[in-house]
Amino acid sequence: MKPLLKNSSILLAVILLVALTLPLYAGEYYIHIGVMVLFYAYMAVAWNILGGYAGQHSLGHSLFMGIGAYTSTYLFSVMGITPWLGMWVGGALAGVMGLFVGYLCFRYGLKGPYFALVTIALAEAAVYIATNAEGIGGAQGLSVAWTGNAPEMMQFNGKGGYYYVILVMTVAAIVLSTWIIRRRFGYQLLAVRENEDAAEALGVDTLRVKVQASIISAMLTALGGTFFAQYFTYINPRNVFGEGPSIQILLFAIIGGLGTVWGPVVGALVLVPVAELSRGWLGGSFSGAHILLYGTVMVLVMLFMPNGIVGLYEKIRQRIQNRNEKSEVA
Amino acid sequence: MVFSPELLLQALITGVLLGGIFALISVGLSLIWGVMRIVNFAHGEFLMIAMYIAYYLVVKGGWDPYLTILITAPALFLIGILIFQTTIRPILKDPSMNQIMLTVGLSLIMQNLALVFFKADVLTANTTYTRLNFMLGPVVVRGSQLIAFAGSALTAFLLYWFLQKTETGRAIRAASLNRDAATLVGINVRNTYLLAFGIGSASLGVAASLMIPFYYTSPTVGLFFGLIAYVVVVLGGLGSFPGALVAGLIIGLTESVGASLLPGSLARVLTFGIFIVVLLFKPQGIFGGKQK
Structure with a gap:
């Protein structure tokens, strides 16, 4: 057990070092792939707090991403307020929304597919509300005005600046997610996921912890929404509130391993580069290629390794360990 | 928008006709969901595939749209x-x-395969039925929608009759009520599930053929109809056919009257x-008294 732990901290240090220095030697295209890996890892970690730890699978997390993206972009483009501030306003609004959605759903005992359906319906409703709200650009959406290389406005020449922003966000999210799972709150969430009635019987205020997870997850997702808007400089109702982003948010958590700290990160790390590269190679002739890949991997993972990549790794490690113990006994 | 009684009447007629189609799209989902307790999130994409089959038979093959049912349903x-x-069979006992x-993964695959094969274009089949419109007092009735409504009602009724009156239908219902008890009385639950899934999908083939004279098809058309189907099934009560019909009409009316107001x-x-609101306060739907 001990050497394994040591190995993984060395691995972690190497990964962090590579991640920190990537923009120094990689070209713009590879930095872009790095940004995408980190962005989806960040979103998956955020989703995982409600979806993985608490076991409440939202299929409409784009609702929160959209709130974050629209709030900061509106404040920036119309009132000139820096996204560094706007993202927290968006986060707060999304937190209130997370409280509202969470309380409403969990108060009435919605679970499993029913909770998933409500979240889809809410996100879809948001698409249509945004489409019809001319004040925030309607169907056309909003563009993020370019103010030059202005780090104070979260705008950078080249992709390196964005890369470091999302790197810091992702590391912070992983730290938060690790911290949560090691605390009483984390154990309570896991208890709710494993057996809600038993958790309740043991004195866990299940409604409270689920709503708290919903708020935290919503806020983090909204912060990611602001980053998305700044990086792509354009948002519209479909590309931030739609079903597409909702699925991409949870995809990597599912594939990497639900409910673990590292699952969402591993999922994004393994799959996003493949998808982005295939998108680059196949280009316009095959525009759905990366989503096709995601769908196929999702089906295969559900069929053959429902606990994701991290789950599979744990299983193999367990087996090797068991074998070693057996041979020691013999 | 200026409000007028004619406009409202028009919206009511359109809403009822639309509701019939919504109901047909939903009974297949209701059957699968009710029997297997599986929410098929690729339901809309099955419809989308069927619409492409119908579209190409009509436009390239010169088929009569309603004859394409002979191909789309099987x-x-x-x-x-x-x-x-x-x-789906391998994960029947997995967590929901x-x-x-x-099934979300399946829907992504189907949507993007359609994007590859058929491109993102929105396709409309202009058939003789498309222009078959007539006036009923002050309102326009679209012939193709009327036929679709009648066809939907007939198909839903046939399905209902099949489930209620035939031996196979009873087996399907028994398996939906209690998997183990059904096995005990000698019902082959495996085959029953297979059949229910096939029938649930085939009903979408019928719906697609009925819709093709008046509705466009595109790789993402399933998204909207899939969502409508979940709404209708939940509102009508899981597994309830009369519920799906009433809920289909309610949603059809909401959509068209809402659009005019x-x-x-x-x-x-x-x-x-x-x-x-229904999911929160009455998740068993308006017709599903017992189940939740």
């Missing part, structure tokens, strides 16, 4: 049982979330609003 039956056997993720596409928000 084709969807086969596609349904093929997908069921390869991907895995089932949702698997509210600006833009805000009527859709109303539909989702109803859905959310």
Whole structure:
């Protein structure tokens, strides 16, 4: 057990070092792939707090991403307020929304597919509300005005600046997610996921912890929404509130391993580069290629390794360990 | 928008006709969901595939749209049982979330395969039925929608009769009520599930052929109809056929009356609003008294 732990901290240090220095030697295209890996890892970690730890699978997390993206972009483009501030306003609004959605759903005992359906319906409703709200650009959406290389406005020449922003966000999210799972709150969430009635019987205020997870997850997702808007400089109702982003948010958590700290990160790390590269190679002739890949991997993972990549790794490690113990006994 | 009685009457007629189609799209989902307790998130995509089959038969093959049912229904039956056997059967006993993720994955695959093969274009088949419109007092009735309504009602009724009166239908219902007890009385639950999934998919083939004279098809058309189907099934009560019919009409009316009263596409928000309220306060639906 001990050497394994040591190995993984060395691995972690190497990964962090590579991640920190990537923009120094990689070209713009590879930095872009790095940004995408980190962005989806960040979103998956955020989703995982409600979806993985608490076991409440939202299929409409784009609702929160959209709130974050629209709030900061509106404040920036119309009132000139820096996204560094706007993202927290968006986060707060999304937190209130997370409280509202969470309380409403969990108060009435919605679970499993029913909770998933409500979240889809809410996100879809948001698409249509945004489409019809001319004040925030309607169907056309909003563009993020370019103010030059202005780090104070979260705008950078080249992709390196964005890369470091999302790197810091992702590391912070992983730290938060690790911290949560090691605390009483984390154990309570896991208890709710494993057996809600038993958790309740043991004195866990299940409604409270689920709503708290919903708020935290919503806020983090909204912060990611602001980053998305700044990086792509354009948002519209479909590309931030739609079903597409909702699925991409949870995809990597599912594939990497639900409910673990590292699952969402591993999922994004393994799959996003493949998808982005295939998108680059196949280009316009095959525009759905990366989503096709995601769908196929999702089906295969559900069929053959429902606990994701991290789950599979744990299983193999367990087996090797068991074998070693057996041979020691013999 | 100026309000007028004619406009409202027009919206009512359109809403009822639309509701019939919504109901037909939903009974297949209701059957699968009710029997297997699996929410098929690729339901709309099955419809989309069927619409492409119907479209190409009509436009390239010169078929009469309603004759394409002879191809779309069996084709969807086969596609349904093929997908069921390869991907859904192995996860029947898995946690519901895995089932949702698997069918979401299926929907992504189907949507993007359609994007590859058929491109993102929105296709409309201009058939003789498309222009078959007539005046009923002050309102226009679209002939193709009227036929679709009648066809939907007939198909739903046949399905209902099949489930209520035939031996196979009873077996399906028994398996939905209690898997183990059904096995005990000698019902082959495996085959029953397969059949239910095939029939649920085939009903979408019928719906697609009925819709093709008046509705466009595109790779993402399933998204909207899939959502409508969940709304209708939940509102009508899981597994309830009369419920699906009534709920289909309610949603059809909400969509069309809403569209004539509210600006833009805000009527859709109303539909989702109803859905959310029903899920929260009466998740067993208006007709599903017992189940939850």
